[in-house]
Amino acid sequence: MSSKEIQVVGQSAAAEQQEDDEPTFPRYAGPPFISYGFRPFFLGAALFTGLAVLAWVALFAGRVSADFLYSPREWHVHEMLFGYLPALIAGFLLTAMPNWTDRVPLRGAPLLAMFLLWVAGRLLVAWPWAGATASAVIDGAFLVILAAYVWREIVAARSWDRAPIGMLVGFYACANILFHLSALRGAPTDFPERFALSVMTLMLTVIGGRLAPTFTREYLADRNMSPLPVVFSPVDGIAIGLVLVGVITWVLQPESVWAGVLLVVAGLASVMRLLRWGGWRTWREPLVLILHVGYGWVGLFLLALGTSILGVGFSPENAVHVLTTGAMGTMTLAVMTRASLGHTGRPRHADRLTVAIYLLVNIGALLRIFSPNPVTPTALTQAMLGLSALGWSGAYILFALHYGRYLVRPSLDEVENA
Numbered sequence: 001m002s003s004k005e006i007q008v009v010g011q012s013a014a015a016e017q018q019e020d021d022e023p024t025f026p027r028y029a030g031p032p033f034i035s036y037g038f039r040p041f042f043l044g045a046a047l048f049t050g051l052a053v054l055a056w057v058a059l060f061a062g063r064v065s066a067d068f069l070y071s072p073r074e075w076h077v078h079e080m081l082f083g084y085l086p087a088l089i090a091g092f093l094l095t096a097m098p099n100w101t102d103r104v105p106l107r108g109a110p111l112l113a114m115f116l117l118w119v120a121g122r123l124l125v126a127w128p129w130a131g132a133t134a135s136a137v138i139d140g141a142f143l144v145i146l147a148a149y150v151w152r153e154i155v156a157a158r159s160w161d162r163a164p165i166g167m168l169v170g171f172y173a174c175a176n177i178l179f180h181l182s183a184l185r186g187a188p189t190d191f192p193e194r195f196a197l198s199v200m201t202l203m204l205t206v207i208g209g210r211l212a213p214t215f216t217r218e219y220l221a222d223r224n225m226s227p228l229p230v231v232f233s234p235v236d237g238i239a240i241g242l243v244l245v246g247v248i249t250w251v252l253q254p255e256s257v258w259a260g261v262l263l264v265v266a267g268l269a270s271v272m273r274l275l276r277w278g279g280w281r282t283w284r285e286p287l288v289l290i291l292h293v294g295y296g297w298v299g300l301f302l303l304a305l306g307t308s309i310l311g312v313g314f315s316p317e318n319a320v321h322v323l324t325t326g327a328m329g330t331m332t333l334a335v336m337t338r339a340s341l342g343h344t345g346r347p348r349h350a351d352r353l354t355v356a357i358y359l360l361v362n363i364g365a366l367l368r369i370f371s372p373n374p375v376t377p378t379a380l381t382q383a384m385l386g387l388s389a390l391g392w393s394g395a396y397i398l399f400a401l402h403y404g405r406y407l408v409r410p411s412l413d414e415v416e417n418a
Contacts, residue, residue: 025098030108032410037094037106038343039407040115042336043400045087048122050397052079057389061382069128069135070183077189078125080324081196082139082176087118088332089169089203090146095339097150101157106149118142136180143173164206172199194254197323198247204298205243205270208331209236212291213277215338219288220281229277239269246302255309263306270299286350287338290358294331297365301327304369318369325365325392333361333395340403345412353402357395364392 028035056076058064068075094114098105106114121139128135147170154162178192213229220228246266249259279292304319314322337357341348350358367388372381 025104028107033408034109034111034115035107036343037111038091038336038339040111041087041091041094041118042340043404043407044115044119045084045091046336046396046400046403048079048087049084050393050400052076052084053389053393057386060385066126069125069132074183074189075125077193078179078183079122081193081200082143082179083122083125085200085328085332086143086146086172086176088336089172090114090118090142092207092335092339093146093150093165093169095343097153097162100162101153101159103153103157114142114145117145132184136184140173140177140180143169143176147173168199168203168206172196172203175199190254191251194251197320198251200328201247201298201301201323202244204295204327204331205240208291208295208298209240209273211335212274212279212295215288215291216277216279216282219285225281227278233276235276236273239266239273242266242269243302246306250305250309257310260306260309263302263309265306267299267302267304267306270302271296274299286355286358287334287341287348290330290334290337290350293358293362294327294334297322297327297330314369318371321365321369325368325388326362329361329365329392329395330358333357333399336399337403340406343411344406344409346406353398357398357402360391360398361395364388364390364395367391 033039055064055066056072059066059072059076066072066075070078094106094111097103117138121142124130124135125139130138147166150162150166150169154160154166175192175196178195179189182189182192210231213231217228217231220226242262243266246259246262249256249262253259274292274295277292279289282288282292301319301323304314304322305316307313308316308319313319337350337354338348365388367384371384371388372378
């Protein structure tokens with residue numbers, strides 16, 4: 001995929017309508033929980049993530065044992081990359097695609113079937129009673145079906161500007177399949193892991209890089225604050241292109257000097273892109289500010305990974321956790337909270353518990369990336385990893401407790417119009 005193709009996503013952002021101007025679809029009379037994709041997948045992902053991270057720490061500390069489909073380390077990696085993240089991607093895309101294409105959203109029995117397929121994947125990777133091959137196939141089917149749905153909607157609506165999103169979801173499905181093929185053969189899973197991390201970095205760069213300036217512009221315009229950030233410019237296109245080149249080089253040559261240099265350059269470009277949006281001016285509304293924090297983690301990841309390859313700063317493992325715990329954790333919760341409020345008819349404002357969610361996930365991320373090398377467990381390592389897990393998983397559990405009631409009940413505008 002070329003940088004020009006990815007650039008199309010950003011170029012179309014300025015013309016998009018926001019949540020207030022969503023298309024009108026036929027009224028849905030079924031259970032609210034399966035009326036929109038964000039409802040089951042956001043709640044399911046939050047509950048699963050909160051419990052899975054705590055389970056991993058218990059496994060690492062030797063407190064419990066388990067007979068997973070793969071080794072405990074591979075289970076942890078797989079479930080973070082291909083378990084909770086696909087659910088969040090599905091929740092976002094199944095909600096956003098109807099707005100992008102003006103086509104009726106997936107709801108009712110088809111949505112429930114997709115959600116149950118995702119749940120089945122989580123259960124079978126943990127307890128492969130159906131056999132290793134069948135468990136891997138069932139888990140791998142989820143992202144394949146999600147990619148097929150995205151492409152069906154793009155083609156049916158001729159929404160070709162969304163093709164880069166379809167490509168990224170397709171690549172992510174391929175990464176999961178490659179992970180299973182490698183793990184089932186007992187081969188290293190390094191390549192599919194890097195592949196998945198690179199695809200996710202591009203997703204955060206493209207989608208996060210659209211959401212942050214768009215909602216910042218909306219927030220500042222409502223308050224007559226100027227200047228307004230430009231949603232997309234040549235600077236953004238160059239930054240996206242540099243990230244693309246950097247992560248491709250890392251996937252193919254993870255230890256090369258070129259990979260380190262290109263990742264550092266991509267990180268600097270991403271930080272420059274972030275600064276142009278002036279996110280600090282949204283400090284009064286954490287629901288907007290957190291998008292900038294999440295994108296800031298992306299830039300830091302690229303810098304940390306690049307310098308680690310060059311032999312400076314973080315270890316490669318801790319550098320990767322800048323992405324997985326910092327960027328992914330923060331940006332996903334930023335999107336989950338905003339979408340859950342806006343799509344249930346509630347004011348888009350972060351209350352105290354929402355701010356606590358943001359603080360917990362960032363504190364957990366900081367503790368994780370500054371933890372000593374967990375390969376040689378010590379009391380300090382276990383203490384820091386435990387506190388990190390409590391903060392990070394606690395953010396998702398708090399989301400489930402606080403936002404779960406919104407996700408299972410009708411939206412306020414539906415109640416008013418009933």
